[in-house]
Amino acid sequence: MLRYLRENTGNWIIKFFLAIIIVVFVFLGVGSMNAGKKNQVASVNDQAITFAEYRDAYQRMIQRLQQQFGDSLNDDLIKSMNVKQYAVNSLIDQKILEIEAQKLKIVVSDEELKQNLLSIKAFQKDGLFNMDMYKRVLGQNAMTPETFEAMQRNTIRNAKLQRMVINGITVGNQEAQAWYLFNNTKAGIKYVLIDPGTFSDVFANEDQIRAQYDDHHDLYMSEPKCKAAFLVFAPKDFEDQVKIEEASVRDFYDQNQAQFTTPEQVEASHILITVGENADEQAVAKAREEALSVYEKAIQSVDFSELAKAYSQGPSAANGGYLGRFDKTSMVKPFADAAFSMKAGDISQPVRTRFGWHIIKVTDKTPETVTPFETAKAQIQKELAASQLQDMAYNKAEDAYDAVLDGDSFEQVALVAAKKPVSTPAFTILGSELKGMGISDPGEFASTAFSLVDNEISEVKKIGNNYYLMHVLEKIDPSLRAYDDVKKEIAVKLTADLQKQTAKKAAESMLDKAGNDAANIEKIASDNDLAIESSKLFTRNEAVPGITGSEIIAQAAFSLDEKNGVYKQVLEVSGKFYIIGLKEKEIPDTAAIADNLDKVKLQLEARKQQDYYSQWLAARKENADIRINTDIIN
Numbered sequence: 001m002l003r004y005l006r007e008n009t010g011n012w013i014i015k016f017f018l019a020i021i022i023v024v025f026v027f028l029g030v031g032s033m034n035a036g037k038k039n040q041v042a043s044v045n046d047q048a049i050t051f052a053e054y055r056d057a058y059q060r061m062i063q064r065l066q067q068q069f070g071d072s073l074n075d076d077l078i079k080s081m082n083v084k085q086y087a088v089n090s091l092i093d094q095k096i097l098e099i100e101a102q103k104l105k106i107v108v109s110d111e112e113l114k115q116n117l118l119s120i121k122a123f124q125k126d127g128l129f130n131m132d133m134y135k136r137v138l139g140q141n142a143m144t145p146e147t148f149e150a151m152q153r154n155t156i157r158n159a160k161l162q163r164m165v166i167n168g169i170t171v172g173n174q175e176a177q178a179w180y181l182f183n184n185t186k187a188g189i190k191y192v193l194i195d196p197g198t199f200s201d202v203f204a205n206e207d208q209i210r211a212q213y214d215d216h217h218d219l220y221m222s223e224p225k226c227k228a229a230f231l232v233f234a235p236k237d238f239e240d241q242v243k244i245e246e247a248s249v250r251d252f253y254d255q256n257q258a259q260f261t262t263p264e265q266v267e268a269s270h271i272l273i274t275v276g277e278n279a280d281e282q283a284v285a286k287a288r289e290e291a292l293s294v295y296e297k298a299i300q301s302v303d304f305s306e307l308a309k310a311y312s313q314g315p316s317a318a319n320g321g322y323l324g325r326f327d328k329t330s331m332v333k334p335f336a337d338a339a340f341s342m343k344a345g346d347i348s349q350p351v352r353t354r355f356g357w358h359i360i361k362v363t364d365k366t367p368e369t370v371t372p373f374e375t376a377k378a379q380i381q382k383e384l385a386a387s388q389l390q391d392m393a394y395n396k397a398e399d400a401y402d403a404v405l406d407g408d409s410f411e412q413v414a415l416v417a418a419k420k421p422v423s424t425p426a427f428t429i430l431g432s433e434l435k436g437m438g439i440s441d442p443g444e445f446a447s448t449a450f451s452l453v454d455n456e457i458s459e460v461k462k463i464g465n466n467y468y469l470m471h472v473l474e475k476i477d478p479s480l481r482a483y484d485d486v487k488k489e490i491a492v493k494l495t496a497d498l499q500k501q502t503a504k505k506a507a508e509s510m511l512d513k514a515g516n517d518a519a520n521i522e523k524i525a526s527d528n529d530l531a532i533e534s535s536k537l538f539t540r541n542e543a544v545p546g547i548t549g550s551e552i553i554a555q556a557a558f559s560l561d562e563k564n565g566v567y568k569q570v571l572e573v574s575g576k577f578y579i580i581g582l583k584e585k586e587i588p589d590t591a592a593i594a595d596n597l598d599k600v601k602l603q604l605e606a607r608k609q610q611d612y613y614s615q616w617l618a619a620r621k622e623n624a625d626i627r628i629n630t631d632i633i634n
Helices: 002-007 012-033 051-072 075-080 083-103 110-119 131-140 145-166 173-184 206-215 235-241 246-255 281-299 304-311 333-340 373-405 410-417 442-450 483-512 520-527 551-557 590-623
Strands: 040-044 047-050 186-194 225-233 265-274 322-327 351-353 356-366 461-463 466-476 532-534 571-573 576-586 626-628
Touching: 040 051, 040 083, 047 051, 047 083, 051 075, 051 083, 083 145, 083 590, 083 626, 110 145, 131 145, 145 590, 173 590, 186 483, 186 520, 186 551, 206 483, 225 373, 225 410, 225 442, 235 373, 246 373, 265 281, 265 304, 265 333, 281 304, 281 356, 333 351, 333 356, 373 410, 373 466, 410 466, 442 461, 442 466, 483 576, 520 532, 520 576, 551 571, 551 576
Parallel strands: none
Antiparallel strands: 040 047, 040 626, 186 532, 186 576, 225 466, 265 322, 265 356, 351 356, 461 466, 571 576
């Protein structure tokens, strides 16, 4: 069985079952330790959250993380993200919502559930609900219809509850105007930069360097090191043993036709007039009129690229609306249906998608093509050979590791594998000392070695395309580095610190002379032979143009006005110091406020409602009697 699993680790079905086995072992372990306890993970007001609910929630979170992180997801990452606690917390939130919904007598009817299921696009075929599609999608996600429908009832119920809680929370015109003004007022500053690097006459002397070393031995310890021996199993070692039969090549070609098929493609550009998917009829009609106006210009031989640059509201506008080549599955359905029904040179009337109205210009079309077998044959042979070589190297490494499991020493394992062990010099965790030894990735090799204990033999570790067995020979603890070896390093760091302290004191002295008048900044610059700089306008949520990472300066700038034109503190950004004064402020005009008022009200209302709902839920949790079985989480 173990041999079968090892030989088929590339198979997705085996990976799936391995994942299930891992989860089962995790929870069987928990179950055995808590066999004498109640079968519940937590309770809210004496209503139980069962172990089965917790297990399902945990597994769903793990599945989402696997989709997000792929092969990078491991036990350490799962622990660092505290997934078990998050699973419990989510179930507690759900139980709180369930209790509140019961109090308010909120129910979800069968008809509401039915309409919800019918509207989910993942279950639709040609725009209509399809039962086979429904069962297939749920099966792919390891869910039964009963489980999914129960979850959907909860989702609908929670949405009803949320609407009831936030009902009546609105944003008035005055509040929206204030918010728009706050976020869209712009400022410009003038400033003086005091760079520590210009204080070249400041440097650390011998006494300061020696004192730094003597007082801070902990800063000048060597890095821990490791020595190891290893066996490497490389696919190239088996090249003379691989032979790919033509029948295997033909089978691969026949069974993977999609890989050798290039679907029909269109090359096109578009002009997008945006309108929200749920916008009212008036907004949709207004956007369509604008799109029709642009369409009339396009069919009158006006340069389509220039029209896109002038009128398109999509991200491709700067490129003249050019979208490149794409197949039918790459675009939303209404757009794709229109583009693929057109001929090269055609320009479409406005087409509505969830993004808005599109005017499409097709510049070229290419039909579906299939790479012939004879053309694909050489590449298939190469891929099959590479796969077979990889399997042979892995199996040989696993045979060697089986000897480790049988209790053989590393030297005996090497004899079994007919491999000569390679010994490393002492290396740090970065592995830079291993370069030139032919190791696929010295850094990963070093990191793995440091995770082992003295005299331990690793499991089979894939690094690059090769497989390794490592034997840790020695771990070397840090020791104090000799003064002469670190003297230059200390001098550089200490000098930089002294220059920074001197620069800050100089900046503070200059600021004391500036007062409140921004005009005085120019005099400070002149008196100290420094340049005076002026920025372009920026909002309070942006960095100052020309100063990377200067959000702190931007925030300070918006505290300035005509009476207080100079900021009262020296500001540090990226190790440099700034004295800033207000140059100008630009407040949005009445027309801009009016044009954006409805949009701002919607955004601000959504934010207020979400904040209120979160606070409401937190208050209910605060007042609930919540008990957690920490033995299971820990």
